[in-house]
Amino acid sequence: MTDHAADPSSEQDPRTPHYGGPAGGWGSLEGMAKLLLDETPTPAVLDTLRRQNKPGGHMCTSCAWAKPAKPHAAEFCENGAKATIWDLARNTCGPEFFAAHSMDELWGMTDHDLEAAGRLSHPMRFDHAAGRYVETGWDEAFAGIGAALKRLDPKSVVFYTSGRASLEASFMWQLFARLYGHNNLPDSSNMCHETTSVALKKFIGSPVGTCVLDDFDHCDLMLFAGQNTGTSSPRFLHTIQKAVERGCEVITFNPIREAGLLRFRNPQRVTQMLGGSTDLSDLYLQVRPGGDLAALLGLIKRVFELEDEEGGIIDRDFIAAHTTGLDGVEALARVTSWEMIEAHSGLPRHHLRDVGTRYARARNVIAMYGMGLTQHVHGGETLGMLVNLMLLRGNIGRQGAGISPVRGHSNVQGQRTVGISEKPELVPLEAMARLFGFEPPQDEGRTTVDAAEGILDGSVRGFLQLGGNFARSIPDATRVGPAWADLDLVVNVATKLNGSHLLPGRETWLLPCLVRAEEDMQDSGAQTVSIEDSLSHIFASLGKVAPAAETLRSEHAIIGGIAKATLPPNPEVHWDDWVADYSRVRALIERLWPEQFEDYETRMRQPGGFHKGNKARERIWQTESGRAEFTVPDSLSGLGSDLKPEEYTLITLRSNDQFNTTVYGLDDRLRGLSGNRMVVLMNPAEIAGAGLSEGQQVRMICASEDGHRREIGGLTLTGYDLPDRCVGAYYPEVNGIIPLSLHDRMSKTPAYKGTPVRIVADGP
């Protein structure tokens, strides 16, 4: 067995030809802003960057990492700056642009070029006769959409949200959906941390993580699994660095040696900008995709070995008072052989026993994870195994310990908090019914996967998208694409042009909205909004930059406009008043969730915002059994099936030069790759073993057997340090290869990190 533990202190692993330098180290504000996107930022943009993520400023639209009460001088990272500069582009994409470009031309453009066309500026309607978008007025758009919605069966309509819309806009969106008559409220979260929302809820009674920032000052071991901090949530590197300098150990499970978790240069410290850096991971284990489930079981097995040898390792008091189901997990750990664990995890037992020992010796442990755990067929069960490990030593519900998913979009967690959910049981429907005098629908709504399947089978007739790029982000993007044309109604509320907008239905509207950094002026004055971060803190956000165009409206105003044109009058529902003053929406949120949002209006403005509370943190377990639950999985791997000969597991990747389908450029600096995103990464020995060669053009074929053929050609085979039987490729370029049918069994989160594929030479 190859030893896949890389020595994190070595400057260059010989098997990592592309390894780059440390993460961070991004230099001065002006210089950085210019370099990042090759444009000179205006004084207004620089001013807004200075106030980003600070009280009185706007909260970044990049990742969801916590905003500390005492911010750094520049409390943002490379990605946050890029997001703001990109959002505040001054070029606009309006009627003239659409008059000049046919749909065919737009189809030929890349994700980057579509967004680089600038900010959408005018409400547009798709004109089938002309084959392009044409300008329309706001009133005409609202009336047209309202009339179309009235003609449709509400149950056949989907309201999708991407995780950027504020708490206030999200609340209005879900209320509109329910007043109209459906719970079809999938969110980008359905492709992301839905595994967390379902599995953590089931096992510990909390759909979100249990940690707050203070815990990171008290932990002595952090386990990282499948989260790429340097690329996906760079501000978190500060927190990790501080903990490491205090003596906290970090152990990472990731098939790729991600630079951000190997070492970090802190741009906020002069000495480090001059060259020093901090080694972050004490041990870096290149686990096989989906291998975390077995690796975690290995750690548990080691804990039982030590318990047998020494006793006192397992927290028996905690387990007796708070949990159920230990016996099953103990039996599984004892009966599963190290050979099995090594085979599934791809990791040698001595490393797993070492980590198990460190876990057993650590007083306070925090487990951090991301898409590497959630985007698997047995993702929920993998989280169950992580919870098992944490429960063994009472590492949930006390200071310095806990389980902490790192969320993606800046308000994705908050949207779920205020009712964007296809699961009616998670929403206070009775209270909503009383407050607004109506009968909310009680039936289960559609997830992202269900919505895509409904578009394919014709049962979805209308699709409204509040932000995001659904058509490019979903699995089976190529197969679902053509079915869009058959939808009766398509409405996109967006800031920039993207692939989803190039898929018109019979009636199609494209509505441009403000971004969070822009001033949102309504009848009562400039509006503040609020968002929730990954650690469940809620903050005010105030945009101050002049809007990119006078014709833009806020998401709140657009939702109110469509809702008014669709729904019959209701004496308890006041769209105009709510749009005039968002604090009235906050008052409604506070009434519906009084415990979490107490004194919302005041507390969201204090430095560090306010914590909405978490019962699992207090060791109150809101699960079916009323206890924290140990669980036994059905599988020893996160993967849906064993790989056959010649098959590889595809993990799809994001670079630091993209935010989801927003592709800023072709660099993947932290992985030492650049210039081409149409690549397949594979380890050099396996390239040779497969009779292929580096630089060769290859074709990737999906090996999941469900009757559909999926393949992508024109990919450049690139040698990269990956475990055996694993290939990497970029999201969203390869989304056509991932089957909708391959998703987490508990939550339907797509298996974006666990699709079996074959790689063959491309050619005539």
Ligand SMILES: Nc1nc2c(c(=O)[nH]1)N[C@H]1C(S)=C(S)[C@@H](COP(=O)(O)OP(=O)(O)OC[C@H]3O[C@@H](n4cnc5c(=O)[nH]c(N)nc54)[C@H](O)[C@@H]3O)O[C@H]1N2
């Ligand atoms: N720059 C940038 N930042 C972003 C985003 C972006 O696109 N670009 N997107 C935002 C969003 S919406 C989200 S959800 C987050 C996502 O952020 P992350 O949770 O970090 O998700 P990914 O980058 O998709 O993958 C994370 C890591 O999982 C590893 N991995 C793959 N398969 C496995 C596995 O089976 N096991 C383990 N242990 N690791 C595995 C990959 O090598 C990768 O390093 O980032 C947010 N922030």
Ligand SMILES: Nc1nc2c(c(=O)[nH]1)N[C@H]1C(S)=C(S)[C@@H](COP(=O)(O)OP(=O)(O)OC[C@H]3O[C@@H](n4cnc5c(=O)[nH]c(N)nc54)[C@H](O)[C@@H]3O)O[C@H]1N2
């Ligand atoms: N293969 C593969 N597929 C994946 C993933 C993966 O790891 N691998 N990750 C999945 C994950 S974690 C996620 S979260 C999804 C992301 O899926 P989405 O959230 O749907 O996609 P984004 O690319 O974030 O959406 C970008 C678009 O949002 C619009 N936008 C930006 N800001 C705003 C705003 O403030 N308001 C409005 N109304 N619109 C705005 C712009 O028009 C922009 O083009 O993709 C998923 N798909």
Ligand SMILES: [Mo]
């Ligand atoms: Mo995400």
